[in-house]
Amino acid sequence: MSGRTYYITTPIYYVNDVPHIGHAYTTLACDVLARFMRLDGRDVHFLTGTDEHGQKIEKAAAAAGLAPQAFTDKVSQSFRDLIRTMNYSPDNFIRTTEPRHYASCQALWERLVAAGDIYLGKYAGWYSVRDETYFVEGETAIGSDGKRHAISTGAEVDWVEEPSYFFKLSAWTDRLLAFYENNPGFIGPDSRRNEVISFVKGGLQDLSVSRTSFSWGIPVPGDTKHIMYVWLDALTNYITECGYPDTSNPLWKYWPANLHMVGKDIIRFHCVFWPAFLMAAGLEPPRRVFAHGWWTNEGQKISKSLGNAIDPIELVKTYGLDPVRYFLLREVPFGNDGDFQKRALIGRLNGDLANAYGNLCQRVLSIIAKNCGEKIPAKGPLHESDNALLDRARGLLATVRAELDEQAFHRALTTIWEVIADANRYVDAQAPWALAKTDPGRRDTVLWVLFETIRRITMLLQPFMPDSASRILDQLAIAADRRTFADFDHELQPGAMLPKPQGVFPRFVEAAAKAAS
Template sequence: MSGKTYYITTPIYYVNDVPHIGHAYTTLACDVMARFMRLDGYDVHFLTGTDEHGQKVEKAAAAAGMAPQAFTDKVSQAFRDLIPKMGYSPDNFIRTTEPRHYRACQALWEKLVAAGDLYLGKYAGWYSVRDETYFAESETEVGPDGKRRAISTGADVEWVEEASYFFRLSAWQDRLLAFYEQNPRFIAPESRRNEVISFVKGGLQDLSVSRTTFKWGVPVPNDPAHIMYVWLDALTNYITETGYPDPSAPNAKYWPADLHMVGKDIVRFHAVYWPAFLMAAGVAPPKRVFAHGWWTIEGQKMSKSLGNVVAPAALVDTYGLDQTRYFLLREVPFGNDGDFQRRAIVQRMDSDLANTYGNLCQRVLSMINKNCAAAVPVAGPLQAADSALLDRAAALLPQVRTLIGDQAFNEALITIWDVIGDANRYVDAQAPWALGKTDPARRDTVLWVLAEAIRRITLLVQPFMPTATAKILDQLAVPAQARSFAAMDTALASGTALPAPEGVFPRFVDPEAPAKPARAAKKA
C-alpha cells in the first residue's frame, strides 16, 4: 500500500422504499471506482448506508403500523442485502440512527453555533415532505387539481409555519462562488457545475435547519424541542464515518472525501449546502461531487403506478451479475440520463461480451491448450504486428486511469474494447491455426502475444466485472498477488501450466422464449 488514501461515498439512501435500479447504479459506479483505486495502490475507504430520519420516514412507519426504529431496521436491511447481490465491496455501511452519528451531528451543530452561523427565527413557506426540501413560492405551481406542487420534482408541497433555527447561507454566496472558481473539478459533469453556479449567483436565502412539528431525528443540542433538518443530519454521515469530531480517530485520515457520488436531483444539497456547512464549521469540504443522470425504463419514467420499477436483483437473476454491471456502465455516458431496454442489454451481452471478449479468450486459450501442451507458450522474436498489439495493451492503464478519474466509465470501457477488437483482428490476420502447419515457433509467439494482451486487458476489466475476470485470470494462471496494477508489467512466464479453458460469457438464452422445434432426423 502506497499510503495514498481515497475516500468515496454513495449518497445514503432514504428508507421509505425498496432499492431500485437508480440506487444500484450509483453504488455500482462507486464500487468500480473503489475497486480500481485499490488495484492502483490506494488505501481506499468506500462508504454506503441509509438515511433514516425525517418526517417522510415517520409517516411511512406510521402507515406501516410500525415504530420508526423498527421500520428503518427492516427497510435498511433491503439495501444491505443488495450489496452481495450486486457484488459491491463497501468498507462500511452507515445508518443515521447510530449513536456515533448523533454525536457527530451535534458536534457539527455546536461548531456552527460557535461560528455565529446559526440563529433562531420562524420559518413560513412551502415544504415538500416527499423531497424533504423547502421551496420558494416561485419554485411551486398549482396544478389542474388545485394542489400546489414543486415545479422541479412534481412533489406536493404544504405551507409550514414553525419556530426554526436558520443557517446563514446568504452570507456564503461569494465564498462559495470563489470556492467553485478555485476548484474547477469540485462539481461534475460540467452541466451540473453550470447549474449550481447559476443557482448560487441567483442569490442564496438563509436555510431553515430545524423542525419542531415531528420528533424522528437528531435533537438540537440544548434545545430538544427542535430536531435537525434531515439534510444537515444526512450529509453529516460522511464525516461521522471518519470519527468526527475526533481528529485522532483511525478513519480521520480519509477526510476530505475524494468523491461524493450522487444523483442529479440532490446535487444542490451536496454542492451548495454541504460545503457551506463544513467551511462554516472549520472543516475542509470534499474534493469532488459527481451528479449522474436518471434511468428510464423502455422510454418511460419509472413509477409504481406503471409497474415498471426495475429491481436490481431481478436484473442479476435474469442476465447475470457481471453482465448487469457491464451494461449499466457501458450503455450510457456517465452523467447523462439513460434508458434501460431489454433488447439493449441482450445485445451487449451477446456482442460485447460473448462474441468479442469471451470469444477472444476462449479461442486463444483453447489453441494454447491444444497446441502448447496446456502451458504458456514460448515467445520468439517479436514482429511489428506483435509489438503493436502489446504496445496498445500496455498503453491502456494510463488512458483508463485518466478516464476513471473523470468518472467516464463508458469511455473507459470503449477504450478497453477497442484493444480487444485489435486483438481479435490480430488473431484473424496472424491465423495461428495455419501457422501450426508451417511455422510452429511463430504460432507459439502469436499465442503468447495474445495471452499477454488478454492478461493486461483483463486486469483493467476487473473493477467492472470482478467475477468473470477472476475466472479468466485463473485460466491464465495469474496468481492472486499479481492481479494489481503494480503487476501490470509482470508478463506471463513461458511454461506455466494452464488449466483447461472454459467459456466465461455465454450468449443470452431467453427463459421465456418458446423452444425451437427439434429438427427431423435425416433419412439414411
C-alpha cells in the same frame, strides 16, 4: 500514488422504499472506483449506508404499522442485501440512527452556533415532505389536481409555519462562488457545475435547519423541541464515518473525501449546503462531487404509478451479475440520462461479452491448450503487428486511470473493447491454427502476444466484472497476489501449466429465459 488515501461515498439512501435501479447504479459506480483504486495501490475507504430520519420516514412507518426504528431496521436491511446481490465491496455501511452519528451531528451543530452561523427565527413557506425540501413561492405552482407542487420535482408542497433555527446561507454566496472558481473540478459533470453556479449567483436565502412538527430525528443540542433538518443530519454521515468530532480517530486521515457520488436530483444539497456547512465549521469540503443521470425504462419515466420500476435483483437473476454490471456502466455516458432497454442489454451481453471478449479468451486458450501442451507459449522475435497490439494493451492502464479520474466509465470500457476488437482482428490475420503446420515458432509468438493482451485487458476489467475477470485470470494461471496493477507490466514467463479453458460468457437466448420463467 501507492498508499495515498481514497475516500469514496454513495449518498446514504432514504429508507422510505426498497432499492431500485438508481440505487444499484450509484453504488456500482462507486464500487468500480473503489476496486480500481485498491488495485492501483491506493488506501481506499468506500462508504455506503442509509438515511433514516425525517417526517417522510415517520409517515411511512406509521402507514406500515411499525415504530420508526423497527421500520428503518427492516428497510435498511434491504439495502445491505443489495450489496451482496451486486457484489459491492464497501468498507462500511453507516446508518443515521447510530449513536455515533447523533454525537457527530450535534457536535457539528455546536460548531456552527459557535461560528455565529445559526440563529433562531420562524419559518413560513412551502415544504415538500417527499423531497424533504423547502421551496420559495416562485419554485411552486398549482397543479391540475388543484394542489400546489414543486415545479422542479412535481412533489406536493404544504404551507408550513413554525419556529426554526436558520443557517446563514445567504452570507456564503460569494465564498461559495470563490470556492467553485478556485476548485474547478469540485463539481462534475460540467452541466451540473454550471447549474450549481447559476443557482448560487441567483442569490441564496438563509436555510431553515430545524423542525418542531415531528420527532423522528436528531434533537438540536440545548433545545430538544427542535429536530435537525434531515439534510444537515444526512450530509454529516460522511464525517461521522471518519470519527468526527474526534479528529484523532485513525479514520480521520480519509477526510476530505475524494468523491461523493450522487444522483443529479441532490446536487444542490451536496454542492451548496454541504460545503457551506463544512467551511462554516472550519472543515475542508470534499474534493469532488459527481452527479449522474437518471434511467428511464423502455422510453418511459420510471414511476410508482406506472409500476415500471427496474428491480436490480431480478435483472441479475435473469441476465447474470457481471453482464448487468457491465451494461449499466457501458451503455450510457456516465452523467447523462439513459434509457434501459432489454434488447440493448442482450445485445451487449451477446455482442460485447460472449462474441468479442469471451470468444477471444476461449479460442486463444483453446488453441494454446491444443498446440502448446497446455502451457504458456514461448515468445520469439516480435513483428510490427505484434508490437502494435502489445503497445495498445500496455497503454490501457494509463488511459483507463485517466478516464476513471473523470468518472468516464463508458469511455474506459469503450477503450478496452477497442483493444479486444484489435486482438480479434489480429487472431484472424495471424491465423495461429494455420501457423501450427507451417511455423510453430511463429505460432507460439502470436499466441504469447494474445495471451499477454488478454491478461492486461482482464486485469483492468476486475473492477467492473470481478467474478468473471477472476475466472479468466484463473485460466491464465495468474496467482491471486499478482493481480494488482503493480504487476500490470510484469510479463509472464512461458512454460507455466494452464488449466483447461472454459467459457465464461454464455450467449443469452430469449426463448430459454422465457421457458425458465
